[in-house]
Amino acid sequence: MRSIELVLDPDSDAAVRAAWDALTAADLPSLGRSGTNDPHVTLAAGDALPVPDGFDAPVPTTLRLGGLLLFAAGAGRSVLVRAVVVDPVLSAFHSAVHRVAPDAVGTSLPGAWSPHVTFARRVRDEDLPAAVATLRATPLPETLTVGGVRHWDGGTKTVTPVG
Structure with missing residues (x-):
């Protein structure tokens, strides 16, 4: 799978990583456990997304965070x-x-997209209260600063900065 993603500036990246670290310290699932994740917001995902040359709209400079959400991740997990x-x-x-990468999966298309920053995958239902409490105790700023755009190729594990 390939993706085009917004990445964060160093301060916003560190704030998200602090939340990942807090989940890890609480012995809960966390994206910080793998060591290979970077905080990001996926804009498009698909099997054949090209590396874009550029875009006909400006890159956002900030991202405003909303509330906590749960996405289904199998029976009893989120x-x-x-x-x-x-x-x-x-x-x-x-x-x-999406004008330069039109072959994206449906969930990343305009009108179907739910932009987000991920903190943990496969959190068991019984661990959700502890995970939420841990994130509450590690507050994030309301606004994250964008550091750039990248293309991720999961097949080759290659990151290409865009723009």
């Missing part, structure tokens, strides 16, 4: 994320990404 609020700048950029 993915724990914070929503990203879609403002006009993010919406326009997301559409621009």
Whole structure:
């Protein structure tokens, strides 16, 4: 799978990693456990997404976080994320990404996309209260600063900065 993603500036990246570390310290699932994840917001995902040359809309400079969300991850398990609020700048950029990468999966298309920052995958239902309490105790800023755009190729494990 390939993806086009917004990545965070060093301060926002560190804030998300602090939340990952807090989950790990509480012996809960966390994206910080793998050591290979970077905090990001996926804009498009698909098997054949090209590395874009550029976009016809400006890259957002900030992302406003919304509330905690759960995505289904199998029986009795959830993915724990914070929503990203879609403002006009993010919406326009997301559409621009899909003009240069039209073969994305349906869940990343405009109108179906739920932008988010992921904190943990496969959290057991019985661990959700502890995970939520841990994230509450490690507050994030309301606004994250965007550090750039990247193309991720999961097949070759290659990151290509875009723009």
